[in-house]
Amino acid sequence: MSPAIGGTLARLDGRAKVSGSARYSGEVPIPHLAHAVLIGAPVANARITAVDATEAEQSAGVLAVLTHLNLPKVAMQPSLLPSLAGLAAPGHTFFPMQDDTVHYAGQHVAVVVADTLERAEHAATLVRIDYDTTPPVTLLEEIKDQAYEPQKIFGGLLPGRQVRGDIEAGLRDAEVRVEAMYEFAANHHNPIEPSTTTAAWDEVGRLTLYDGIQGPTSTQLTAAAFLGVPPAQIRVVSNYVGGSFGSKAMVWPHATLAAMAARHVGRPVRLALNREQMFTSCGHREQQRQHLTLGARADGKLVAVRHHKLSLTSHFDDWAEPSLQSPAIIYDYPNYEGIYRLGRGNINTPTFTRAPGEATGMFAMESAMDELAERIGVDPVELRLRNCSDTDPATGDPWSSSGLRECLERGAELFGWAGRDPRPRQRREGNWLIGTGMATAAYPHAQPVNPQRARARIYSDGSVIVEAGVSEFGTGISTAMTLVAADGLGVTVDQVRFAGGNTDMPNITAAVGSAGAGAASAAVHLSVTALREQLIGMAVADEQSPLHGADPAAVVVEGGRMALRDRPDAGETYSAMLQRKLVPDVEAIGNWIPPAQDVGHGMHTFGAQFAEVGVDAELGLIRVRRMVGVFAPGRVLNRRTAHSQLMGGMLWGLGQTLLEATRMDARSGRWANASLADYLVPVNADSPDVVVDTVEVHENVVNPLGVKGVGEIGVVGVAAAIGNAVYHATGYRARSLPIALDDILSQAS
Amino acid sequence: MRSNTQASARVETPDTAVVRGPGDVEVWLSVNGAAHRLAIEPRVSLLDALRDRLELTGTKKGCNQGACGACTVWVDGERVLSCLTLAIACERREVRTIEGLADGQTLHPMQAAFIARDAFQCGYCTPGQIMSAVALLKEGHAKDDSDIREWMSGNLCRCAAYPHIRSAIRDVRDGKTGD
Numbered sequence: 001m002s003p004a005i006g007g008t009l010a011r012l013d014g015r016a017k018v019s020g021s022a023r024y025s026g027e028v029p030i031p032h033l034a035h036a037v038l039i040g041a042p043v044a045n046a047r048i049t050a051v052d053a054t055e056a057e058q059s060a061g062v063l064a065v066l067t068h069l070n071l072p073k074v075a076m077q078p079s080l081l082p083s084l085a086g087l088a089a090p091g092h093t094f095f096p097m098q099d100d101t102v103h104y105a106g107q108h109v110a111v112v113v114a115d116t117l118e119r120a121e122h123a124a125t126l127v128r129i130d131y132d133t134t135p136p137v138t139l140l141e142e143i144k145d146q147a148y149e150p151q152k153i154f155g156g157l158l159p160g161r162q163v164r165g166d167i168e169a170g171l172r173d174a175e176v177r178v179e180a181m182y183e184f185a186a187n188h189h190n191p192i193e194p195s196t197t198t199a200a201w202d203e204v205g206r207l208t209l210y211d212g213i214q215g216p217t218s219t220q221l222t223a224a225a226f227l228g229v230p231p232a233q234i235r236v237v238s239n240y241v242g243g244s245f246g247s248k249a250m251v252w253p254h255a256t257l258a259a260m261a262a263r264h265v266g267r268p269v270r271l272a273l274n275r276e277q278m279f280t281s282c283g284h285r286e287q288q289r290q291h292l293t294l295g296a297r298a299d300g301k302l303v304a305v306r307h308h309k310l311s312l313t314s315h316f317d318d319w320a321e322p323s324l325q326s327p328a329i330i331y332d333y334p335n336y337e338g339i340y341r342l343g344r345g346n347i348n349t350p351t352f353t354r355a356p357g358e359a360t361g362m363f364a365m366e367s368a369m370d371e372l373a374e375r376i377g378v379d380p381v382e383l384r385l386r387n388c389s390d391t392d393p394a395t396g397d398p399w400s401s402s403g404l405r406e407c408l409e410r411g412a413e414l415f416g417w418a419g420r421d422p423r424p425r426q427r428r429e430g431n432w433l434i435g436t437g438m439a440t441a442a443y444p445h446a447q448p449v450n451p452q453r454a455r456a457r458i459y460s461d462g463s464v465i466v467e468a469g470v471s472e473f474g475t476g477i478s479t480a481m482t483l484v485a486a487d488g489l490g491v492t493v494d495q496v497r498f499a500g501g502n503t504d505m506p507n508i509t510a511a512v513g514s515a516g517a518g519a520a521s522a523a524v525h526l527s528v529t530a531l532r533e534q535l536i537g538m539a540v541a542d543e544q545s546p547l548h549g550a551d552p553a554a555v556v557v558e559g560g561r562m563a564l565r566d567r568p569d570a571g572e573t574y575s576a577m578l579q580r581k582l583v584p585d586v587e588a589i590g591n592w593i594p595p596a597q598d599v600g601h602g603m604h605t606f607g608a609q610f611a612e613v614g615v616d617a618e619l620g621l622i623r624v625r626r627m628v629g630v631f632a633p634g635r636v637l638n639r640r641t642a643h644s645q646l647m648g649g650m651l652w653g654l655g656q657t658l659l660e661a662t663r664m665d666a667r668s669g670r671w672a673n674a675s676l677a678d679y680l681v682p683v684n685a686d687s688p689d690v691v692v693d694t695v696e697v698h699e700n701v702v703n704p705l706g707v708k709g710v711g712e713i714g715v716v717g718v719a720a721a722i723g724n725a726v727y728h729a730t731g732y733r734a735r736s737l738p739i740a741l742d743d744i745l746s747q748a749s
Numbered sequence: 750m751r752s753n754t755q756a757s758a759r760v761e762t763p764d765t766a767v768v769r770g771p772g773d774v775e776v777w778l779s780v781n782g783a784a785h786r787l788a789i790e791p792r793v794s795l796l797d798a799l800r801d802r803l804e805l806t807g808t809k810k811g812c813n814q815g816a817c818g819a820c821t822v823w824v825d826g827e828r829v830l831s832c833l834t835l836a837i838a839c840e841r842r843e844v845r846t847i848e849g850l851a852d853g854q855t856l857h858p859m860q861a862a863f864i865a866r867d868a869f870q871c872g873y874c875t876p877g878q879i880m881s882a883v884a885l886l887k888e889g890h891a892k893d894d895s896d897i898r899e900w901m902s903g904n905l906c907r908c909a910a911y912p913h914i915r916s917a918i919r920d921v922r923d924g925k926t927g928d
Contacts, residue, residue, distance in 0.1 A: 014864035017872030018856065018879060020807015020847035027806035060772075117801060118792055192811040192819050192907050193873040242809070242873025243907050275812040474871030474908050644867045644910065651909035676816035676905065683902040687911035 004483040004493050005705070008640040012479045012498075013240070013472060022240045025212040026196035026272050033198070034063055036113045036261045036271040037120040038254065039127055040106035040280055044136035044346040044669025048100040048109065048129055056112060056126040061119035063265040065127060066111040068097045071260060075228025080317055080349070081155045083218040083249055083510035086450040088225045091250035091283055092349035093316045095226060097257075102131065103315045104346045105670040106280025108253060113261050113269060136346035136669030140287050140312050143343025147310055150318040153340050158322050162338045164394060170304025170335025174295025178371045182292065182364040183736040185661030187285035187353055190681055193242020194278050197258040200268035207234045207259055212241045214249045215510025216469050220503045222251035223259055239501040241473035245652075246352035247282040248473065249512045254281060279674035283351025284662065285321060286311045290364045292327075295335075300376050300383045302333035307364070310341045314349040318342055321350065323361030326442040326716070329604065330365065332389030346669050352512060354652055355715035358443050363737060366439035366720030370727065374422065380724070381412050384440050384608075392602025400599070400701035401708075403632025404440065404606035407695055411438070411608035411630040414691055424731040432614035434625075435729025439720035441607035441631065443713045445702055446513035447594045453506035454523035456485065456531040457587040462560050462575035463495055466527060468508045470500035470520050475511065475711065476641030477520060483638055484521045484705065488528035490557025491574075498524075506589065514605070514709030517637060519592070522703040527590025534588055535574050536562055538581070545577060546570045592704065601701045605708045607631035609650070609721040615729045620741035624654055624722060628691040634699040634708035642710045643692045649714020650690050655682045657719040661738050769837070776837050780805065781849025791837045795829075796820045798836035799846060807847035807876045811905070818904035821877040822846050828884040847876035850883070859883045862917035862925075870908035878904045882918050891922050 016022035053065035074095045083089035096108040110127050114120035137143060150160040171177065197219075198210040207229060211219045216236040224231040241248060258271035273281050288311045295304035307327055311320035324338035353359070373380040388405055391398050412418065420436060421427075427434035454468035466485040470477050481498040489496075499505070506527075509519055536555045539547040539562055547555060547562060547570065556565045563571025578586065610628040615621065629650050636642045659680040665672040673679050692714075699706035723734040732747040770791035778785045780803060787802050796813070799805040799822070811819035813832045820831040823845040850857045859882050862868070869875040881904050885891050890900040897915050906914065919925075 010864055011867065011869075013872070014869075015856070017869055017875050018847075018860040018863050019851055020805070020876045022872055023806060024809075024873065026810075027800070029804050116790075116793075117797060118790055190907060191871070191873070192809070192817055192905060193871070194811070240873075241871065243871040245907065272810075275814060275816075474869075476870070640867050641870075644870060644908075644913065647912065648870060648909040651911065655909075675814055676812045677814065681905060681907060682909060682911070683905060684911045684914065685898040685902040687898075687909060689912050 004486045005635065005637055006639060007483060009479055009483060009493065009638055011476055011641060012482060024193055024240045024242050025198060025210040025238060026270055028198060028210050030198060030200060030268045032267050034113050034115055034265055034267045034269050035117040035120045036111050036258060036269045037124045038108050038271065038273065038277060039110040039112065039124050040277060041102040041109045042105065043102060043131050043133045044105040044138060046102040046131040046133040048102065049132050050130040052128040056123040059119065059123040059126055061115040062123045063113045063115065064261065066261060066264060067109060068100055071097045073098060074226040076225050078222060078225040082157065082512065083215055084446055084448055084512050084515055086217065086448060086509040088221040089218040089250050089510065090222050091252040091351055092314060096253050104280065104348050106277065108257065111257055111261050113265050138345050138347055138664045138669045139666050140289055140310060143312060143345055144310060147341040147343040149339060150342050153318055153320045154322050160340045162324065162328060163336065165335030167304055167306050167335050167337040171293060171295040171306065174303050175298045176296045176372065176375055177293060178368045178375065179293040180368060180735055182290045184288045184360045185737060186287040187656065187660050188279050188662050188679060189245040189247035189353055190278065190676065190679060191243030191245055191247055194273045194275060195248060195252065195254060195282055196270065196272040197255040198268065198270040199258040199262040201262055205233065209234065209236045209255060209259060211236055211238055211255050212248055213238050213251065213471060214244050214473060214512055216471055216501065216503045217507055218510045219251050219255050223256050226256040227259060235503055237502045238471040241471050244473045245354040246356060249352045249510060250283065252282045275676060276674045279662065279671050280348055283349060285353035286313065286350035288360060290323060290360065292364045292368050294368050294372055296372055298376060300372060300378045300386050302331050302387050304335035305333060307338045308341065312345050312347060313342050314347055315344050317349040319350050321353065321360065322357035325444050326358045327361050327365035329392055329394050329602065330440060330442045331387035332393050354649065355443065355712040358712065358716040359653065359656055359719065362439065362442060362716050363719040363723065366717055367723055367735065370437065370724040371733065379422065380438055381408055381417060384408055395602060397600055397602050400601040400603045401632065401634060401697035401699035402606055403695050403697040407606055407608040407630040407632055410693060410695055411610050411628055414630065414693060415610035415628040417610065424728050431617050433617050433729040434612065434614055435725040435727065436612045437721045437724025437728055438608065438610045439717035439724065441609055441713055441717035443514060443605045443716055445603035445605055445708050446515045448509040448515060448519050449594060450509065452508050452519045452523040452592045454527040454590045455506045455587065456489065456527040456590065457585050458531060458574055459585045460575060460578035460583060462573060464489060464491060466496060466498045466524055467505040468500055468520055468523055469503055469505040470508055470511060470516065472500065475516060475645060476638060477511065477516060479641060480517060480637040481520055481524050484524045485528045488525045489532050491560040495560060514711040514713065517709050518703045518707040521637060521705045521707050522592035523590045525590065525704050526592050527588055530590055531586060531588035532557060534586055539572065539577050542577065542581065544580060546572055599701055603702055605633050605713045607713050607717065609717040611721040611725045613722060613725040613729055615726060615744060620744035622658055622726060622739065624688050626688050629714060630693045630695060631713050632695045632697045633710045633713060634697060634702065635706040636694055637707060645710045646692045646714035647690045649712065650718050651682050651687050653715045653718020654686065654722065656737060657722040658738050777840055778836060778844060780844045781846060789836060791835065793836050794832055795834040795836045795839055796831035799831065805846055805848050809873055809876060811874065818881060819874050819877040821880045821904065823880060823884065828881055847880060850879065857883065858921045859917065862920045866913045866917040866920065868910050868913040868917040870910060874904060874906045878906065878914055885918065886922055891918055
């Protein structure tokens with residue numbers, strides 16, 4: 001039934017990407033283009049007392065210097081809602097340059113526009129801004145005593161406290177308890193393409209924004225709200241996006257500032273963030289601390305979990321990444337208490353960062369599970385199997401699909417887990433201490449709340465174009481949607497062209513929270529099946545068709561040819577019918593209405609991670625030697641690109657575990673390492689070969705094709721698997737990420 | 750510009766090169782075999798000259814600090830970071846970018862191998878990866894995987910396609926045409 005879906009089609013945009021012809025948002029040729037450069041505040045807590053732009057304004061080529069003194073006020077401030085909602089989606093409840101207050105270092109305080117980039121950059125150094133400063137608050141340590149429990153977090157979507165059963169009684173009655181504190185450094189996404197927006201107004205006041213974003217509609221609606229311009233007058237184009245990982249999931253002020261600057265100078269304007277500005281202009285994974293207590297029976301069956309988290313957020317938003325959600329339901333236990341606490345500091349609002357919440361929360365959970373396994377002398381895989389739940393423990397509803405047991409078992413087999421000696425410091429190869437570790441992965445299945453649409457059109461020669469306003473930021477969405485369209489319509493892959501990337505196309509939500517493939521495939525599938533019904537309807541109603549008078553339900557389509565299921569000789573191609581009837585094309589819209597919030601099923605994606613590390617006994621160097629990840633993401637649309645995304649996620653997990661930390665200079669309130677030379681991400685030499693596998697599950701709840709998505713789940717659990725492997729190698733139990741070499745040395749010597 | 754007057758003073762010693770700039774000057778660049786005349790300030794980097802003046806946007810700007818490798822091109826056959834290279838310093842040299850790698854419509858084997866091995870996702874680091882990968886083979890730095898891992902580590906891929914990048918390089922090294 002699905003000859004194309006599940007195959008391994010090479011990326012259809014591959015040629016454009018390897019030949020350099022793919023144009024990202026800062027690369028579209030536009031005549032008469034001017035360049036804007038942002039100036040960020042060098043201080044974190046201040047009032048602006050004076051601005052002197054005279055010298056900058058007189059500098060060669062300068063067209064304008066915009067500050068809070070002359071930038072127009074925004075029309076309104078939309079509220080912070082995750083872009084999955086399909087509404088305006090500002091990254092924070094704030095717009096810069098509206099008054100003289102500086103809330104965090106790097107906050108935009110001026111925009112300089114000139115005829116060339118070099119002249120804009122130079123003039124930016126000539127703008128003099130005086131500040132009246134106050135000592136900033138930028139560390140978790142500084143706010144922990146003033147922390148508060150928010151009503152809601154995550155754009156108001158999640159409660160600040162979740163409870164089931166009786167946590168005190170559960171922990172009191174537990175035969176074994178594991179309690180630990182976990183510390184997490186702030187992380188930054190650092191896609192290789194810095195966020196860039198090019199803005200062009202036409203002579204009748206319509207705006208085109210070329211924007212690197214996970215969903216063009218989110219930029220359109222957000223800019224419309226800030227600018228007070230109807231969305232119908234704003235077209236957003238996002239053909240290629242050079243990575244995002246959450247940094248382009250929400251719409252940050254630079255997109256609107258580019259439009260304001262272009263309107264001000266009467267020319268198209270390109271505004272590109274530089275690398276340092278990427279650390280202060282589009283969110284981050286917040287610095288956080290988690291306090292976790294597990295209570296279990298002597299056989300390892302969990303009975304109670306208490307999980308508290310403290311996060312550092314901004315002055316204007318109650319943001320914490322939702323770290324507690326997956327640990328709360330991953331295993332079957334009756335007593336639970338999860339509490340988020342926040343403290344406000346001089347820092348930008350944090351945001352989604354790949355596996356937002358689960359990357360940290362599951363590190364705590366699965367590290368503690370490893371301790372529990374050792375304490376009671378049960379194999380770590382066996383301990384997970386004993387705690388697997390067939391229902392969502394929070395509601396008692398069955399899972400829409402799980403596959404966790406299969407992932408654990410398949411992962412153990414692929415990795416060669418059986419027969420592992422659980423004692424630490426037992427394997428040594430020369431100077432290298434060798435250890436292995438594993439962890440469970442889990443990620444909640446998020447659904448869009450509003451209808452998702454796509455449009456399919458077939459021409460009389462049989463060629464097909466399918467459109468939906470998605471953006472391509474590395475997920476391979478266009479390639480996958482080509483497969484979906486081919487199968488649904490009953491044509492071959494090479495007959496279909498899928499196009500996305502702008503807001504003139506049928507509206508679809510931003511691809512965030514691993515929900516992109518599910519939403520887009522639902523809309524595309526419904527569009528092509530509607531088109532197919534229409535075409536079959538035309539054939540059976542047509543006296544000249546071999547299918548005249550047939551029951552439409554008895555007609556099947558393969559290779560673009562309609563035929564009776566029982567009499568394959570009776571039939572004709574779409575193309576033959578349309579040409580005979582002198583119909584140039586037929587078109588249909590697919591309109592997917594996502595299921596209501598309460599579907600009577602728990603919806604979650606599961607997986608299992610395994611890692612082997614070598615730790616240099618003298619230097620403390622940690623090298624991940626191999627990784628195995630097995631996942632149950634529902635229907636896999638394109639095996640090739642899905643496995644690549646899962647592999648990339650696993651290596652993201654490696655980065656989180658061993659390398660990635662943005663460190664705050666508390667005296668200045670500025671990030672101390674805001675560059676790609678100082679913020680370490682995995683390089684080729686860090687990255688071992690990775691084995692990725694998926695297990696099939698029957699999934700028919702989440703969306704028409706049963707797609708749960710693969711963007712985040714690959715990251716989840718990696719940090720614990722590596723951390724547990726480091727413990728196995730050295731006897732050092734990592735409770736702070738990233739793991740520092742000196743921690744290993746002080747313990748392992 | 751502020752420095753217009755002070756910097757245009759010329760030192761009158763016989764063995765000193767002619768001072769050009771700081772305003773626009775004529776710069777001839779040979780890129781992918783084609784000669785281009787540009788009117789640019791001497792401070793314009795090769796990267797910005799390629800991207801903003803010649804519309805050769807295949808060469809990418811990831812950090813503008815020489816840390817990510819996305820801007821890797823060849824100058825006289827050597828790989829260089831075009832963000833740290835001034836365009837004016839490339840006169841009378843041959844610049845080769847990703848747009849000049851294919852033979853007409855036929856992709857370079859490394860480009861084809863990157864597609865066959867799915868050695869990229871978002872594609873933004875890819876031109877730099879490919880320019881490094883081809884140079885790596887020529888330099889003899891791809892003897893084994895540890896060699897490739899080390900010598901490709903100047904090119905960051907945030908999508909982390911690294912294992913597939915190694916596969917693509919191995920394929921071209923060993924004369925395989927994909928899987």
